[in-house]
Amino acid sequence: MSTETEFKTYVQPKVEMKPSLFAKLSPHLELIAAGISGILIVIGWILHHFDYSSISIAAYLLAFVIGGYAKTKEGITETIDNKELNVEMLMIFAAIGSAIIGYWAEGAILIFIFAVSGALETYTMNKSNKEISALMKLQPEEAIKILPDGREQAVPVSSLTISDIILIKPGERVPVDGKIIKGTTAIDEAAITGESIPLTKEINDEVFAGTVNISGSITVTLTKHADETLFQKIITLIQSAQSEKSPSQAFIEKFEGSYVKIVLSIVGLLLILPHFLLGWSWNETFYRAMIFLVVASPCALVASIMPATLSAISNGARAGILFKGGVHLENLAHVSAIAFDKTGTLTKGKPVVTDVFIDNKFTEKEIVQLTASIESHSNHPLAKAIVRYAEQKYNEPLTQPESIQDNSGWGVTAKINNTEWRIGKAAFVGEKEAIAFQNKIYEQISNEGKTAVFVKKDTEIIALIALKDVVREESKEAIDRLKQNGIYTVMITGDSEKTANAISKESHVDEYIAECLPEKKVASVKELKEKYGIVAMVGDGINDAPALATANVGIAMGEGTDVALETADVVLMKNDLPRIAEAIQLSKRMNRIIKQNIIFSISVIMLLIISNFLQAVALPFGVIGHEGSTILVILNSLRLLKS
Template identity: 65%
Template structure:
């Protein structure tokens, strides 16, 4: 992957829409002036002004149409409009042809505006991407260099108020980091030695030294930019169908217009002027401008809507799929839960002091980097307990820790490691209550027997229950696929309000289960964050990854929740459903307008001016209807 810089990325200029709009307005003024002069009898000056209005108002669209025709080797909607305007002028309808160009220019400016809005998030991201960094040289001095010139292992100084230029770890210093560019969280996070930093985040307080751990092209920030770019360029199945249909339809219109120029004269006895006039009207009203504009503006607006709220769609196809989901499967650890166990119960033997026992336990666990050990140390800190001793330890992988203190052996770990000598008091409590609650139990044993029992549990994300409720209100079933045991899975499923769960799922079993769900429901989503979730994410109709998940999960998923907020799933589905409704409205409306105008033309009840207004007006309306997706989707329970 090549790193994208502001120089590499060429977004539609904001001035393009302004220039197109200015050209359209100027053309409108010329048309009005020409019409007034024509009423006074100044025909030659009037026609000259109409020609100037043609050139000014129609230049942008004519240029676009000619370039696309040459590139694709087939006619398009823009060329139909050019032919219609020229045809109107040929038969003496200068005003009608000019009005056609004027309204077509207005709709073109509106389309450019829509495209600019859809690229706004990319522009904002580009501005957040630092282009220079302070490289720390071998002699300790610093020099400003281009970020793109840095390599993995480079040591960098980040001053207060500056953006972190690359992904890496802190080597020296402590500071507060504004992570909002990455996860949308406005509250700064304290970072110290060995903590990970991401490019694009802001160093708020202290000067820090960091080491670059990833190439600039592979930073999380760059991946976000790439995701949004791909989403804007990838077309939905509906859009692809419309574009294929457009080429065939344009050829059909051209053929029909050519037939219309001759057949009615012989078949219905129309004079040649009427026959040619009606053929030109048909060329105008039958053009599929509104139909072509029914989908892309709405899709781009929906992608922008999601990006503003921390939801990255990887393309229109994934937007369409979300709205069709009937069920969603969730991974547990790191998805429904925080992935960080916390101590829920700490019970000591009757002859032991709680604070002293906890201090000893924390002293032992502080020398391990196991997640459960870290949770116990954090718990001790929260209780105001500090380490008092420094025992020698031996880490026994898969079982626990063996510690030696004053020639006394202390074991901390699971029952297989510490033995089964559990008092009746502990036995009843552990096996009946703690185990049933799905908690992980750690035993601490000294020379007298079991000294303490520690229960830990991976807690639900704060928003998990609400997220499941929101999905139920949308009629979507929720299923948990987890590698945990039956009791833990049952407890978490009950707390979250899930419809069902499957325990002891290895990665390959998750795929099997997901295929079963696909057979049962048809359209199924999968939400995960880890490497083990990647196969299931790829198998699902829509793979949804947590933003803080692994690189593999981010690359495999179709949708990314950058703020790790599960309630965003229901919002994304609402955006998808609203987009589908708007697209259907646009397609039905545009087809209906074309049909009515074509029939009216054959019945000779619609003239060229009304045909122009009806055709181009419908195009503008469908674009404006699609732009409604830029607004926040209301949290109506009927969405």
């Protein structure tokens, strides 16, 4: 390909094909068919009223075919695939039976209302798929790859591999996960985290597929394949959630096959016995058998759960709560205790400087600048926190040490202007001196859960810098809300007893378990399950994955490790802990609506069956009562789509 051709390929705007009329209407075909069926029923009734009986029957027959096609096809296909009769087949038999005894209008109305309820179920499914469709549109199909010779070339995203270098211009979406190697920009990560405020991204910062580059051009090296990105994992999570059935749904579907056989067996008896036992005419016997076939069908019962579950999953996805299946959403309502990891979950996961205690001979600025100058040569999290503190507070150039030696696990030794400086633990600078420094301030900050970094000049300790992994403000709110709902809260951490005690008080948890390795976290979760029953675990790290898998419901923070995300049952995309209380409320609301649906549908079925045996219900009212209850159940489930 010539350079000119490449340039034209790159700059030529894509011509988007407008969707055809059929493509626009295809999601609504079931509803359109139901509407046409209803119109034909009205036409048939008018023709019958004016004594055009044969033409009237033709209109009803068309209503049968158009309105019932989708459900008939579904029923026959599922019967062949599962080798078991289903609710759809009961409705088909009832409609055909009604036509046989001359009740064409009633049979057509049955098909019409059944078609409407089917269209409503499809609408629910489409609504729950809306989040996936919206997300899929956010993923670019092409990226600008920078070739080894420096040229730019538009290539399919699927062809990119790890370590490829791409250019992302202002206004473009990030096509894959990667790390910035050139440029500074602001990134809108709302598609991933839900956070509306753009984040500033610099060299070595990560960027994620589906997010928007707002202000500057950046050059990015790929860290993941297109099918392994966080964005793709979110899509997979929602898809798997929709396909996984809750225990209630699995039971209803298992029950449906047996129930259909029982109904058909009773219908077989009703076609014969009432004539001999009750003295009914054959016409009345067949008529009542057909009414029983209609009213005893468990359409409303079958529709009690799945639309509600899909609506709740859709609602959660919109709020940044991703459920991996209906079973986890259902279980969440029964959680009695929740265990929290500390670092990165209850806390921010990054230590910050909280206090600086200094000898009167020096100023805080002198000590902080000098300590940051030495610690800038270390990758330790505490060292980075001190450097960050100096930059934010003073923002002045740092001094270059003459020599520096890192004593791993203890501290750093450096020389500046022929003076020896030691920065590190109490034992590294002299434990007795450290404990005695400034009226034993070391003991006080240790009790507060803070970490002490001492600064020693030659033979004298001159400063103590206190650091702490700060508790998130939203953590306190989340814990308080859970406790108000009667849920017992526990913090499980690998930190020392003193630190765990201080953080637990600050975060308001009921209990803490300190000095936990991954295997002890698992054992702790098992103990909580024995004591409280259904237990959830919230975490974000690799070391949390075994405990997440052990808990009845594992909840991962969206910014956590891939292992935690894959192991968990629920993912909080915004790392927003108060969302846990919302998820529990959503679960309770869903279970409440499902119970309402089941009780209502069974009550209607029983009432109609009894009325039929008492000869108190005609076929049209049986059809309206039965199918109307199905529509009401689905509409009740759709309430879960609202926040």
